[in-house]
Every structure is written in structure tokens, then in C-alpha cells.
Amino acid sequence: MTVRTSPTPISFFAPSADNWKLAIFVGVIATLLATLALPAAAAFWVVGVAAALIAAAFVVNAYRRRYYGGLLVAPAIAVLFVMNIFPLLWSLGLSFFAYQSNQQSIRFVGLQNYVKVLTNDLAAEANWYALINTAMFVVFTVSAQMIVGFLLAMLFAKQFPLRRYLLILVLTPMMLSVVASGVFFTYYYDPTFGILSYVMNNLTGQQFILMDNKVGAVAGIVFADAWMWSPFVMLLVLAGLVSVPKYLYEAAAIDRVSAWRQFWTITFPYIRGLLMLALLFRTIEAFKLADLVILLTKGGNDTMTISYHLIRIANEQNKTSEGAAISYVMLFMVIVLTNLYLYLANRRSQGT
Amino acid sequence: MTVMTKMKAFATAAGFAATLMVGGASMASAEEVTLTMAVPDWPPTRIMKKFFDEQYKPKSGNTVKLDVDFIPWPDFYTRVNASLTSGEQKYNFIVSDSQWLGAFVEGGYFRKINDLLEADPDFMATFKSIHPNPLNAYSTYPHKSENYYGFPQFPDVLVNFARADILCHEEEQKNFQAKYGKKLPCTGEELDAMTWDDFRNVGEFFMRKKGDMLAGKPAEDDFYGIAYQAGKGYDFSSMQINGFIWQMGGNTWDETQAPKGQAEGVVNSPEAVKALEKYLDMIQFMPPVAKTGTMDIFKSDELFREGKVAMNIDWIGLGEASLDPKTSKVSDKLVFGQMPGTMGPDGKMIRWSNIGGQPFVLTTWTTDAQIKEAVEFVKWWLSPEIQHQFAAGGGQSAIKSVYEDPKYVTYRPWNRAWAPQLDWQKDVWHVPQFFELLTQQQDQFDLAITGKQDAKTTLDNIAKFQQNLLKEAGLIE
Known part of the structure; x- marks a missing residue:
């Protein structure tokens, strides 16, 4: 087996699968656009796809650069994120809205819930x-x-x-x-x-x-x-x-x-x-x-x-x-x- | 994988899918339809499932399955609420307390059934044969409008559970007559004629310490006169107190008068305060657990079955256990009557009471094929034959032809109180704010029951809260 050198750092704009910086950039832009332009139900999935895209870029990056330690803990981090961190952030977000789980309307109210x-x-x-x-x-x-x-x-x-x-x-x-x-x-x-x-x-x-x-x-x-x-x-x-x-x-x-x-x-x-x-x-x-x-x-x-x-x-x-x-x-x-x-x-x- | 193998794999998969679809279509003549249902786990729903499995033959020729989730009562609301609000769309039928209608209709979960009733004259006729009071309570939103949602699963009212062995004892009869100048009620008819004052007398009369004489024998343990619900949990005091308030000329916030009807001035009217005072006054004649705020419908029932009280006002739904020698020490000594009333100025008894029991409702995501079968199932369920069987097995029926049948009163000893009580049933708060109204009111009633504040302050606090909340919600102008 020949010794491979790790790939040289790629430029920011290279549309490569391991370009995680670009993935984050694209993800954030897509998230912003989707939340602003699309109805909530559709925006949810766009944001989800963006998050998956970023995660995939990280995984490919880790694989190509042989950060196997990182790859091994990735499943645990993914589970932690999906089951724990995401709901936490989601509920934090909800605390700035007027929302009741048995009603279909949602409205941004800033800090009003906290004031209340x-x-x-x-x-x-x-x-x-x-x-x-x-x-x-x-x-x-x-x-x-x-x-x-x-x-x-x-x-x-x-x-x-x-x-x-x-x-x-x-x-x-x-x-x-x-x-x-x-x-x-x-x-x-x-x-x-x-x-x-x-x-x-x-x-x-x-x-x-x-x-x-x-x-x-x-x-x-x-x-x-x-x-x-x-x-x-x-x-x-x-x-x-x-x-x-x-x-x-x-x-x-x-x-x-x-x-x-x-x-x-x-x-x-x-x-x-x-x-x-x-x-x-x-x-x-x-x-x-x-x-x-x-x-x-x-x-x-x-x-x-x-x-x-x-x-x-x-x-x-x-x-x-x-x-x-x-x-x-x-x-x-x-x-x-x-x-x-x-x-x-x-x-x-x-x-x- | 080469491009060719990929193509081949794709073609195979597509072919397979097509076969499935065609196969599915050709089977449509005898479909299998599954109706899922969320129900509380207790005899009335177990009986329903049993009857369905043993007897139901769908007219359409389809195979219809009723997939029932039996959920324990204490968890029932939480589970149903979580299932509905999470959007999992799991259930086609849901047994619902009547007061949940508003919240879940507004949430878009419960399906309006007017179109189904209008499309099927048979169905409409069956539906209209339900007594108007349970029909309004279980099915209409806004309350008493023409928008229909539910069908009775287990209709229920409060009745008086009493100990014949103690009440009819000669010595006790004599002493009671001497003390109060009135006959101690002993038969069903005499129980029916009781007012709350008579009930209070029974309470006072039967307070016995361990060792005191009780029905000719020394009491084995402390004995108490009366019991009714006075607990902080769920609706375990409101359902009793509402009856007191209505009977004595007061009122609760009337949702049918929205947005003109007020809470302040109505909820805390002098009549209502008097009624609450009367309710609170009788707690001294109840088992001491009432003073802790945990005397709910299950506790008073348990005390009655253990032979610690002479009379208990409770739901029929809990009655079965008191007749069963395995769960009741007094199973062979019972007599039942209507809940006590209040004598009106014209000498007629006023008997308003808060309705209990539950309807079951259809959900909005139920498909057309499922709805077709669901309607057939409901028609079958409400048919006199099945309703008779249900009543004979320990259920109750709100269908007129069924409960008016002379056979009906023979099914269970409390059935004699059923038909007359139905005419006096009212209900409260089908509005989405139900739970907020209820928790605040229960908290306040608990303070009064445990002796921390008087009736007037309690009702003032409740009225103020309701006025505020309902105004914000646009239900009071």
C-alpha cells in the first residue's frame, strides 16, 4: 500500500464533497431564505436537508483526511444532536413565539413570554x-x-x-x-x-x-x-x-x-x-x-x-x-x- | 455497479411496484379496513371491543378490524393530547371527555359529522333518538349549536349509593325520626325524595366513633355519614359543586351566551356563594381524607366499598365494583337513588347536575373508506339491540327507546335513577380554554375545601380569573 499524503486544503469555492466551509455557507443561506420565503412546514424540511448536507460534508472531509477518530464518534454525535441538542434549540426558539401545540397559528413575540x-x-x-x-x-x-x-x-x-x-x-x-x-x-x-x-x-x-x-x-x-x-x-x-x-x-x-x-x-x-x-x-x-x-x-x-x-x-x-x-x-x-x-x-x- | 445493472435493478423495482399496485386495485372488492381507537381502559370500553369482535358483521362485506388502544384513566388525557398535538394522526376514533371538544375541534383534530348525518337518514334518526341533554353535551360545538361531533360511548350521571342495611335498621330509623322529625330514607324512592338538607342530616346522624353502636352492633371502626367528591385533581370537585350552584339558583359562566355573558357577577353571585357554602358545610361529615383535598371520585368510592360511609354520591361508571363481592364489602347491602335535589319555591324538586360520561369522536384524517365503515359501526353501536346488551353488561344508554324500555331498570339497581336524572343534566365549558378554567377553579375550590379561604373569596377569585382569561380569548366582550 502506498503512503498517500492528505489532500491539499481546498479553496473555499471548490464544489467538492468535502468542502465543509462551503457547505456551511450554503446551508446558512438556504436556511435563511427558506425561513423567510417558504411556509413553516416546507422550511422545516429545507433546514433539515441543509443540516444533513453540512453533516455529510464533515463526514466526507473526515474520511478523506483520515480523521478516523472523528468518524467513529460521528454516530454518537448525530444521535446526541437529533435527540437532544436539536429539541433543546427548537424549544428555545419556540419560547420567542406565541404558540400553543393544539392550535395551528404561530407568531413571533420576542421576549414577551419571558416578560409574562x-x-x-x-x-x-x-x-x-x-x-x-x-x-x-x-x-x-x-x-x-x-x-x-x-x-x-x-x-x-x-x-x-x-x-x-x-x-x-x-x-x-x-x-x-x-x-x-x-x-x-x-x-x-x-x-x-x-x-x-x-x-x-x-x-x-x-x-x-x-x-x-x-x-x-x-x-x-x-x-x-x-x-x-x-x-x-x-x-x-x-x-x-x-x-x-x-x-x-x-x-x-x-x-x-x-x-x-x-x-x-x-x-x-x-x-x-x-x-x-x-x-x-x-x-x-x-x-x-x-x-x-x-x-x-x-x-x-x-x-x-x-x-x-x-x-x-x-x-x-x-x-x-x-x-x-x-x-x-x-x-x-x-x-x-x-x-x-x-x-x-x-x-x-x-x-x- | 455498472450503468447497465443499475438500469436493470431500476426496471425490476418499477415492475414490482406496478404489480403491487395492480394487485392492490383488483383486491378492492373485499378490502380490509382497520379503525384505530383510543379509549380509556375500563369496563365500558372493554365491553365495546368485546361486542365488536364477537358480533359485528360489516354490511359492506369488507373485513373491518377495530384496533383499540386501552389507555389507563390517569394517563388518558395526556396520551390523547400528545397524540393529537404531535400530529402523528394515529387514531380514527377517540373517546373524549365532553369538555375537550372545544380544544380539539379548534385544533382541527375532531371531524364534524353533519355531512355524514345528512347523507344517511337512518344514521340521523338514530342520532336524534339520543336524549337532548347528553346529545348537546357530547356532540355539539359551540355548545348547543347544530354542529355535531360525537356519539355517546358511556353516558353517565351522578347517583346516590347508599347502605340499605344501615339506613333501614329499626333502631336507626327510630332515633333519626326522634332527632329530625323525619323518616330516615331507606328505599330507592325515599332516596330520590332527599334534599341536600336531608343528606346533611344523614351525614350528621351517622358520625360514629369506633365502638359506638351502628345498626345494632358496635362499629368496628370510625364510621362517617356521607361522601362526595372534594378532590383537587382533574374535575373532582367542580362536577359536584356545579350541581349545587345550578340547583340553588346560581350559574357558571354560560358559554352559550358568549360573548355577552359575563363571568364576574355571575360566577360569584350571592346564590353561588350560598351553594358553595352548603357544599363546604357537609365536608365535616365525611371521612377525614376530605380535609386533605384528595377525596376524588375513586377515594370516595373506595371508602364506600370498604363500608366506611352510609351514603356516597358518585358516577354510575364506578358502580360496578360496589356490586362485586370481590371488590366490595357491602355488595349485598345496597340501595341506589337519584342525587339529592333542592326544593324549589313552588314545592317541586330542582335536580340540576353536571353530566359525566364520554362521547367518542371521529378524527379529521380518517379516510373515506374508513369513514364509511366507521359510520356503519356507529350505527350498529347505537342500535337498540346492541345498546340493550351494553346496558345489560354494565353500560348505560342515552337512546330513548332503550332506557324507556321497562326491561332497562332491571339491568342494574341504579338504572331506576337514570331516566329521570337525564332530564336534569347540564354541562360546562366546551371551549378551548377548558383546562385553564378547570385547573384554576380546582385550585381555588381546594383552598376552600381544605379550609384556607371562605366561599366568597373563592368564587371572587374564580370569577376574576375567568373574566380576565375569557376576555383575552374574545369570549367575553
Whole structure:
């Protein structure tokens, strides 16, 4: 086989199949023309073809210049683009239009949806209210899960009889479907059929109804959420705990270091990263809390979260673009929070 | 591949395609037509599918298949809505709650059927034999206009489910008479004659703690007088409260009066406030779950079947389970009557109630060949013979000749309440803004039910919201 030199760079105007710069240029022009001149349904396909053309030019280019690494990841990138990035951009675009999925008309309104969800005296009030509730749930559910998960991990890091079986039992809630857990907890809390009210009625002699006020309803949801997701935190922390080399503890024991100090200087540095990871995952998830609220309270007793509110607006009421605007405000908040958190976490780890 | 082989391959493919087309055309005399249908998964639709598979013989000689997607109730709206708005055009028939008509007609998904009715006098005659109240609720958009869309699949009304064993007990009868100076209703006719005040008395009378005497025995558990829907989800309080408001002289926003009809001043009229107060007042006599805002139609039904309440107002659609010993602890102790009413000034009972049940509708992308078969299928479905079988199997019929047949009341114990209640059915909001109106109203009613705000504030908030929304939509001038 003769060694081929890679083809010389082609000029911008050469109509070659691997001229990706020209392809992008043509694609962008076609997209612009199509969106301006054609009806939306036809423009959609023109834009699609243009995107495919650009993608094809990249592939041919990679093949001719033998960027095989790039070629190998191309399918993954294509899937990511089609399934993930494209819908994301599409919904971002929709948030600038007045569009309802059950109506055929669409109209450009600029930032009006954002103005509405942030300042309109009816819509914005409901959004802020749901957002504050969500923040409350984030704080309560995440701290409950972190504490319980951490304590469980400390427990299971030790050896004791039946540990393996108990571990499986403790992990079960995480594997159950949320709907099953939700239905289970509605019965658990039910004042007529539920065991909680049964026990409390017998203890106090009074009718006990957990979910008829905000404190009770929030406590009920937080408990159910912690029940399901503490094992997840536990798993992560446990992985950190078992990775601590035994000899460190042995050396500490020889030096007669107190248990408290052993924890902070030996154990904690090993699990800190994983704790942070658990915190990050759970915070993002808690921000999206909707399923348990729907199952347990339907948002009653001041438990409406922003996610459930969003489901009602975007799915039930078909206010697609308003829903998209809320989603992007939410996304923005989550990104800011996550970055703030990562920044703080990094600063602390550099400080020690 | 050379140019020649390419040409050959092309020719072969073209020939193959042509054969297929010719073959297809020659088969046209006995076509296979598939009608796809989205339905909620429960007995009335299962029965429909069963009857179709076992009995339906299309007159055209074609092979007609009914391909039914049984979707669980809690997901039903979401799935149907997603299917329609995504444009996948999957279903020819869709079972729809009557209030969805506006949204889906305006979206261009539901097909107007006036042309089909006019083209077929038989079909028209069958269609017109449906009681006018369900016909208006299930088929017309704008409401009560001459534009028709749907056919009854399972028509439904609210009825009173009651415990004969407790209500007819001698001791209870005596004590009730002594306390209220009235006879404790025990038979179907006596239930029919009940007003909401009587219902309240029953509620108050039957509040028993565990160990108290109940129908001659100590109660095994706490027992409650009454139940009706008071939940935050979907329409699980509006459907009951609307009846209260209409019976007591108030009104909801009337879509047939658009754009002249107002929401403010109507929705929160003093009569409506009084009606809501009456509704809220009875919650204290219900199982405690009502105070959490999750007492929906399924919960009150479950409480009734578990033997925790004396009377429950619920849809007939949920009734079957209460008669089945496998799902009901009280299956052999029941009596049914009409939902309580309000005594008018002229001494006649006013019984307005919000209609339940669902129509099924045709979609706009259904082809001519499918429509032909669909019409035949609907005619068959609405024919008295099949409607009788449906009712005997646990369904209900809104066809006049069927429910007026003396046999009809023998099918199920609640059927005696069916025909008289039909005359009193109304419906709300077939407009595209239905879901926004409903969620806001349900949220507000929930605040009232859980004791966070009074009836007046609740209805004021609702009226203000509706006025605002409907004005923006051009439905109020």
C-alpha cells in the first residue's frame, strides 16, 4: 500500500464533497431564505436537508483526511444532536413565539413570554410561588437524604451479621418505581386506611390527619422522597468509605488519635468528592420534583412545585411557548446554582 | 455497479411496484379496513371491543378490524393530547371527555359529522333518538349549536349509593325520626325524595366513633355519614359543586351566551356563594381524607366499598365494583337513588347536575373508506339491540327507546335513577380554554375545601380569573 499524503486544503469555492466551509455557507443561506420565503412546514424540511448536507460534508472531509477518530464518534454525535441538542434549540426558539401545540397559528413575540412568566401579575405570581416551594423542597429533601444516606453508609461500612441482606433491603426503595412508592405512601398517610393515623389515633385519642396542613404535607413528601433516595446517597458514600486504606486507621490507632479527628483527617477527605457528587445529583433532581407531589397532594396545601406547575402549563393547557420560557428560566437558575456550587467546592478543595 | 445493472435493478423495482399496485386495485372488492381507537381502559370500553369482535358483521362485506388502544384513566388525557398535538394522526376514533371538544375541534383534530348525518337518514334518526341533554353535551360545538361531533360511548350521571342495611335498621330509623322529625330514607324512592338538607342530616346522624353502636352492633371502626367528591385533581370537585350552584339558583359562566355573558357577577353571585357554602358545610361529615383535598371520585368510592360511609354520591361508571363481592364489602347491602335535589319555591324538586360520561369522536384524517365503515359501526353501536346488551353488561344508554324500555331498570339497581336524572343534566365549558378554567377553579375550590379561604373569596377569585382569561380569548366582550 502506498503512503498517500492528505489532500491539499481546498479553496473555499471548490464544489467538492468535502468542502465543509462551503457547505456551511450554503446551508446558512438556504436556511435563511427558506425561513423567510417558504411556509413553516416546507422550511422545516429545507433546514433539515441543509443540516444533513453540512453533516455529510464533515463526514466526507473526515474520511478523506483520515480523521478516523472523528468518524467513529460521528454516530454518537448525530444521535446526541437529533435527540437532544436539536429539541433543546427548537424549544428555545419556540419560547420567542406565541404558540400553543393544539392550535395551528404561530407568531413571533420576542421576549414577551419571558416578560409574562417573570412579571405578569397572574402568571408570574404562580411561578414565583411554585419556585419558592421548590427551593423549600430542595433544602429539606436534599438535607434529609444527605444526613440519612450518610448515616446509613457509616453503618454499612462496618461488618455485622446479615449486613449483605440488610443492604439489599435498604436499597430496594431506590429501585421501586416512583408511582408504586407514591401509591404506597398515599395509603400509609391515609387517615382512614393508613397505619400512621391508626397509630397516632390510638396514642392521642384524637383524629390524626397528616396531610391537611402545609407542615404535614411537606413532611409527608420529604419523608417519601428521603425514603426513596437516601439509599442513593448511601451507595456513593459507601463507595468512598470502603476505599479508605485500612493502614491509615491502624496508624491513627497507634498514635491514639480520637475517633472524631480520625473521621475528619482520614475518612472525610476520601468521601468528600463523592458527597459533593451526591449533593449535586440530588439537588438537580430535587429541583425537578413533581411526581411525588402529583401522587400525594396534587399540589394542594401549598406544595406546588415549579416542575408540576410547568407540566400543567405546557402539557395540560398546551401553552407550549410559555412553558418553554419557564423551562429556560429554570434551566438558567440550575446552571447558575450548579456553577456557584462547583466554584465553592473547588475553592474549598484548593484551600486545604 | 455498472450503468447497465443499475438500469436493470431500476426496471425490476418499477415492475414490482406496478404489480403491487395492480394487485392492490383488483383486491378492492373485499378490502380490509382497520379503525384505530383510543379509549380509556375500563369496563365500558372493554365491553365495546368485546361486542365488536364477537358480533359485528360489516354490511359492506369488507373485513373491518377495530384496533383499540386501552389507555389507563390517569394517563388518558395526556396520551390523547400528545397524540393529537404531535400530529402523528394515529387514531380514527377517540373517546373524549365532553369538555375537550372545544380544544380539539379548534385544533382541527375532531371531524364534524353533519355531512355524514345528512347523507344517511337512518344514521340521523338514530342520532336524534339520543336524549337532548347528553346529545348537546357530547356532540355539539359551540355548545348547543347544530354542529355535531360525537356519539355517546358511556353516558353517565351522578347517583346516590347508599347502605340499605344501615339506613333501614329499626333502631336507626327510630332515633333519626326522634332527632329530625323525619323518616330516615331507606328505599330507592325515599332516596330520590332527599334534599341536600336531608343528606346533611344523614351525614350528621351517622358520625360514629369506633365502638359506638351502628345498626345494632358496635362499629368496628370510625364510621362517617356521607361522601362526595372534594378532590383537587382533574374535575373532582367542580362536577359536584356545579350541581349545587345550578340547583340553588346560581350559574357558571354560560358559554352559550358568549360573548355577552359575563363571568364576574355571575360566577360569584350571592346564590353561588350560598351553594358553595352548603357544599363546604357537609365536608365535616365525611371521612377525614376530605380535609386533605384528595377525596376524588375513586377515594370516595373506595371508602364506600370498604363500608366506611352510609351514603356516597358518585358516577354510575364506578358502580360496578360496589356490586362485586370481590371488590366490595357491602355488595349485598345496597340501595341506589337519584342525587339529592333542592326544593324549589313552588314545592317541586330542582335536580340540576353536571353530566359525566364520554362521547367518542371521529378524527379529521380518517379516510373515506374508513369513514364509511366507521359510520356503519356507529350505527350498529347505537342500535337498540346492541345498546340493550351494553346496558345489560354494565353500560348505560342515552337512546330513548332503550332506557324507556321497562326491561332497562332491571339491568342494574341504579338504572331506576337514570331516566329521570337525564332530564336534569347540564354541562360546562366546551371551549378551548377548558383546562385553564378547570385547573384554576380546582385550585381555588381546594383552598376552600381544605379550609384556607371562605366561599366568597373563592368564587371572587374564580370569577376574576375567568373574566380576565375569557376576555383575552374574545369570549367575553
